[in-house]
Amino acid sequence: xxxxxxxxxxxxxxxxxxxxxxxxxxxxxxxxxxxxxxxxxxxxxxxxxxxxxxxxxxxxxxxxxxxxxxxxxxxxxxxxxxxxxxxxxxxxxxxxxxxxxxxxxxxxxxxxxxxxxxxxxxxxxxxxxxxxxxxxxxxxxxxxxxxxxxxxxxxxxxxxxxxxxxxxxxxxxxxxxxxxxxxxxxxxxxxxxxxxxxxxxxxxxxxxxxxxxxxxxxxxxxxxxxxxxxxxxxxxxxxxxxxxxxxxxxxxxxxxxxxxxxxxxxxxxxxxxxxxxxxxxxxxxxxxxxxxxxxxxxxxxxxxxxxxxxxxxxxxxxxxxxxxxxxxxxxxxxxxxxxxxxxxxxxxxxxxxxxxxxxxxxxxxxxxxxxxxxxxxxxxxxxxxxxxxxxxxxxxxxxxxxxxxxxxxxxxxxxxxxxxxxxxxxxxxxxxxxxxxxxxxxxxxxxxxxxxxxxxxxxxxxxxxxxxxxxxxxxxxxxxxxxxxxxxxx
Amino acid sequence: xxxxxxxxxxxxxxxxxxxxxxxxxxxxxxxxxxxxxxxxxxxxxxxxxxxxxxxxxxxxxxxxxxxxxxxxxxxxxxxxxxxxxxxxxxxxxxxxxxxxxxxxxxxxxxxxxxxxxxxxxxxxxxxxxxxxxxxxxxxxxxxxxxxxxxxxxxxxxxxxxxxxxxxxxxxxxxxxxxxxxxxxxxxxxxxxxxxxxxxxxxxxxxxxxxxxxxxxxxxxxxxxxxxxxxxxxxxxxxxxxxxxxxxxxxxxxxxxxxxxxxxxxxxxxxxxxxxxxxxxxxxxxxxxxxxxxxxxxxxxxxxxxxxxxxxxxxxxxxxxxxxxxxxxxxxxxxxxxxxxxxxxxxxxxxxxxxxxxxxxxxxxxxxxxxxxxxxxxxxxxxxxxxxxxxxxxxxxxxxxxxxxxxxxxxxxxxxxxxxxxxxxxxxxxxxxxxxxxxxxxxxxxxxxxxxxxxxxxxxxxxxxxxxxxxxxxxxxxxxxxxxxxxxxxx
Numbered sequence: 001x002x003x004x005x006x007x008x009x010x011x012x013x014x015x016x017x018x019x020x021x022x023x024x025x026x027x028x029x030x031x032x033x034x035x036x037x038x039x040x041x042x043x044x045x046x047x048x049x050x051x052x053x054x055x056x057x058x059x060x061x062x063x064x065x066x067x068x069x070x071x072x073x074x075x076x077x078x079x080x081x082x083x084x085x086x087x088x089x090x091x092x093x094x095x096x097x098x099x100x101x102x103x104x105x106x107x108x109x110x111x112x113x114x115x116x117x118x119x120x121x122x123x124x125x126x127x128x129x130x131x132x133x134x135x136x137x138x139x140x141x142x143x144x145x146x147x148x149x150x151x152x153x154x155x156x157x158x159x160x161x162x163x164x165x166x167x168x169x170x171x172x173x174x175x176x177x178x179x180x181x182x183x184x185x186x187x188x189x190x191x192x193x194x195x196x197x198x199x200x201x202x203x204x205x206x207x208x209x210x211x212x213x214x215x216x217x218x219x220x221x222x223x224x225x226x227x228x229x230x231x232x233x234x235x236x237x238x239x240x241x242x243x244x245x246x247x248x249x250x251x252x253x254x255x256x257x258x259x260x261x262x263x264x265x266x267x268x269x270x271x272x273x274x275x276x277x278x279x280x281x282x283x284x285x286x287x288x289x290x291x292x293x294x295x296x297x298x299x300x301x302x303x304x305x306x307x308x309x310x311x312x313x314x315x316x317x318x319x320x321x322x323x324x325x326x327x328x329x330x331x332x333x334x335x336x337x338x339x340x341x342x343x344x345x346x347x348x349x350x351x352x353x354x355x356x357x358x359x360x361x362x363x364x365x366x367x368x369x370x371x372x373x374x375x376x377x378x379x380x381x382x383x384x385x386x387x388x389x390x391x392x393x394x395x396x397x398x399x400x401x402x403x404x405x406x407x408x409x410x411x412x413x414x415x416x417x418x419x420x421x422x423x424x425x426x427x428x429x430x431x432x433x434x435x436x437x438x439x440x441x442x443x444x445x446x447x448x449x450x451x452x453x454x455x456x457x458x459x460x461x462x463x464x465x466x467x468x469x470x471x472x473x474x475x476x477x478x479x480x481x482x483x484x485x486x487x488x489x490x
Numbered sequence: 491x492x493x494x495x496x497x498x499x500x501x502x503x504x505x506x507x508x509x510x511x512x513x514x515x516x517x518x519x520x521x522x523x524x525x526x527x528x529x530x531x532x533x534x535x536x537x538x539x540x541x542x543x544x545x546x547x548x549x550x551x552x553x554x555x556x557x558x559x560x561x562x563x564x565x566x567x568x569x570x571x572x573x574x575x576x577x578x579x580x581x582x583x584x585x586x587x588x589x590x591x592x593x594x595x596x597x598x599x600x601x602x603x604x605x606x607x608x609x610x611x612x613x614x615x616x617x618x619x620x621x622x623x624x625x626x627x628x629x630x631x632x633x634x635x636x637x638x639x640x641x642x643x644x645x646x647x648x649x650x651x652x653x654x655x656x657x658x659x660x661x662x663x664x665x666x667x668x669x670x671x672x673x674x675x676x677x678x679x680x681x682x683x684x685x686x687x688x689x690x691x692x693x694x695x696x697x698x699x700x701x702x703x704x705x706x707x708x709x710x711x712x713x714x715x716x717x718x719x720x721x722x723x724x725x726x727x728x729x730x731x732x733x734x735x736x737x738x739x740x741x742x743x744x745x746x747x748x749x750x751x752x753x754x755x756x757x758x759x760x761x762x763x764x765x766x767x768x769x770x771x772x773x774x775x776x777x778x779x780x781x782x783x784x785x786x787x788x789x790x791x792x793x794x795x796x797x798x799x800x801x802x803x804x805x806x807x808x809x810x811x812x813x814x815x816x817x818x819x820x821x822x823x824x825x826x827x828x829x830x831x832x833x834x835x836x837x838x839x840x841x842x843x844x845x846x847x848x849x850x851x852x853x854x855x856x857x858x859x860x861x862x863x864x865x866x867x868x869x870x871x872x873x874x875x876x877x878x879x880x881x882x883x884x885x886x887x888x889x890x891x892x893x894x895x896x897x898x899x900x901x902x903x904x905x906x907x908x909x910x911x912x913x914x915x916x917x918x919x920x921x922x923x924x925x926x927x928x929x930x931x932x933x934x935x936x937x938x939x940x941x942x943x944x945x946x947x948x949x950x951x952x953x954x955x956x957x958x959x960x961x962x963x964x965x966x967x968x969x970x971x972x973x974x975x976x977x978x979x980x
Binding site for chain 1: 578580592593594595598599600601602603606609610613614615616617674676677678679680681682683684685686740743744745746750752779837838839840842843844845860865867868869870871875879883884886887907909910911912913914915916919929931932933934935936937963965966967968969970971973974977980
């Protein structure tokens with residue numbers, strides 16, 4: 001790994017060189033009312049706070065386009081959203097205010113895959129970027145050290161005309177030890193990413209930028225608005241047990257898992273619970289490696305228990321307690337943890353290379369194996385697709401795990417038809433609920449439906465799903481359906 | 491490139507060494523009645539013919555699982571299908587018999603992405619492979635030279651317990667000059683694919699195998715059942731013109747296209763027509779490079795006109811006339827054409843690396859940008875997803891091109907909702923019909939709908955689509971829909 005300039009050694013101070021310090025209000029005032037603003041932030045951490053708050057309080061009639069590659073915290077997702085300053089936004093949201101604004105279409109929200117957003121912004125014509133606003137723990141002339149996440153920051157900094165750095169003094173300087181910043185070159189002369197092991201470092205601990213872009217450094221001490229997770233429910237634990245049984249059999253099945261297993265888990269309370277329960281699983285002496293998007297508290301448990309060989313991700317998406325654990329001992333964790341830009345952490349080619357077993361949740365899946373992870377009822381946006389498609393599409397073994405029902409059994413999450421599809425029937429191999437495991441690899445659509453209903457549906461809904469399937473299978477069709485009847489399930 | 495054994499020079503004979511020659515009936519008789527048979531073949535060429543015909547005439551009650559990574563010709567897709575010998579099949583079909591058998595579910599058909607099928611077979615638990623049957627132009631002890639396509643042959647040969655080689659004497663020996671056989675290693679120790687230019691060669695001109703697997707060499711002289719394309723229609727030519735205008739603007743827009751543009755086109759009459767019309771386009775001195783799945787006749791025109799720098803694909807999916815052109819001059823074409831295994835030709839990481847502009851057709855797309863390329867009415871399977879998802883998901887710029895209506899304007903191919911989704915709203919950037927271009931990058935779903943109806947819908951249906959959108963947009967939802975009303979369009 002290349003250390004940060006200027007000395008080539010560890011970064012020992014927050015500020016190097018003679019940089020323009022500005023306050024947040026002035027930095028905000030320098031952003032045009034209709035600017036396209038690219039921000040750091042992923043997994044609700046490492047996003048800029050002071051400038052978004054200042055923009056939220058700006059008197060002008062703002063119509064900003066705001067782009068971030070993953071979830072950002074309240075200062076953007078609540079304050080800036082509620083101020084009405086955002087006209088257009090990509091590509092993940094988390095708060096009820098943000099959801100409501102997208103569903104009322106007051107904000108033109110569009111949802112893109114985490115791995116490709118950097119290229120789409122820099123080369124793909126998604127937006128015309130003006131300014132990048134990023135959080136750092138240290139900054140010098142032409143470089144900064146990011147804080148708790150990386151996301152698409154290197155691409156954003158390259159793509160934007162101007163740069164504002166928020167220097168956050170509550171984020172430990174030791175976070176420098178986590179980062180491995182490698183931004184693939186410009187296509188078509190882009191080289192293959194030279195990563196051969198998830199624990200390897202191929203880049204620098206800092207992001208470089210053209211010093212002429214820097215319009216100001218804003219100092220701040222606002223902490224991340226970290227995740228909160230509910231305690232694991234009985235369903236979560238039953239899903240973990242079912243997933244564990246599947247993984248145990250899978251490790252015996254394929255030579256890919258002879259010496260090691262590479263895992264990824266999606267974000268959320270269930271994902272966190274599954275990561276935590278992994279430490280109970282017998283891996284038969286295999287190395288357990290995490291190659292994913294987010295590191296959640298459950299993985300710290302694995303690390304502390306010495307059960308994890310290494311972990312690669314783009315964000316330390318921890319709870320407040322998890323962040324305290326990390327901050328108290330960053331350099332020890334950094335021996336086994338590497339943070340990468342999202343275009344590396346979620347890179348389709350690397351997910352393929354490591355033979356990842358990807359485990360992601362969703363809103364619902366249908367009997368044929370289509371998965372809806374973004375739009376309730378097919379129409380109302382919840383959060384966003386995030387990196388789930390990166391892993392669902394490119395993992396060697398793709399698992400969709402969720403409780404079979406919602407609201408104490410009132411709503412089935414196994415439905416005849418999903419009316420919004422984020423992951424197609426071509427992508428997901430295995431479905432896991434608290435009821436059991438449906439390994440649909442090699443099955444035709446109707447065979448999948450039989451196994452999914454049999455093994456995964458909640459008992460309250462299984463009879464109705466069987467009735468649906470038995471009626472539609474009278475049709476001469478590969479994927480038989482009765483759309484009106486399926487719609488009644490939503 | 492490494493030449494074939496034994497001499498390390500060009501292969502000069504069909505047969506090297508003392509190999510067991512068997513007739514097709516005996517080879518077929520050696521295949522268990524419930525075997526899983528992996529075959530070569532992609533783009534309707536390079537598939538085995540004699541053994542499938544012998545299996546079709548076999549007296550036993552066969553219940554074969556047949557796996558091929560792309561389209562195969564009539565001997566499998568018609569004769570073997572109609573004989574009733576196939577119980578289960580992956581992952582592309584083309585004949586009306588095959589479609590009917592899948593839709594009646596007499597064959598348990600499942601449809602997988604072309605890029606990942608090799609890994610799914612060898613490592614992913616899709617099937618339990620018994621025997622690989624492959625077509626070759628030459629064979630020796632532990633190696634063979636494939637014929638007109640590669641597909642997932644290297645993975646299949648590695649994965650199967652036994653191997654039957656069909657030595658096809660109608661396929662020219664000179665085809666050896668086209669192949670660049672590189673099979674990525676086993677995950678998780680798989681290395682990045684070391685390809686930095688689509689014209690580069692990183693492998694061998696032959697496929698290696700464990701000599702102990704070879705149960706027999708079957709000699710044959712049956713020609714490929716090649717593609718037939720209709721002449722370009724007025725709609726095809728109008729689509730080509732609209733696509734040309736889009737590409738011309740796009741090349742000016744992004745620095746990725748400063749020196750070269752890397753293109754991919756989907757299979758079919760439209761794709762072939764689009765490839766052919768490319769030669770009319772002013773590329774402003776840029777190198778035009780093809781990084782795709784299939785080479786069709788239209789690309790031979792580009793090559794003959796000296797307009798194409800190089801072409802990388804997994805199959806020469808030509809018409810009979812195109813094959814005659816190729817066969818008359820293989821070595822000249824091989825200076826600019828490289829055939830690769832499908833896991834390289836369609837590799838997500840390589841598509842990303844080269845900043846490909848991918849152009850694929852479909853059955854229909856909806857106003858929000860979801861694309862159905864496999865199931866008419868959401869239920870009846872047509873061909874298969876092929877490699878379209880590989881390119882739609884991973885191209886820098888993804889284009890869906892099709893005529894706006896079917897059957898002389900009776901059926902709209904722009905619909906309110908697709909009831910089968912192969913490519914999600916997160917994937918496709920630009921829609922092109924004979925009516926115009928809808929570049930939906932950066933737009934929210936409802937904005938996409940407005941642009942798609944305005945620019946792409948057929949005039950006979952535009953008013954009804956506007957009426958649909960205007961009614962559903964009264965909802966407070968991100969992707970407003972009325973499922974029952976949308977279903978009436980199918």
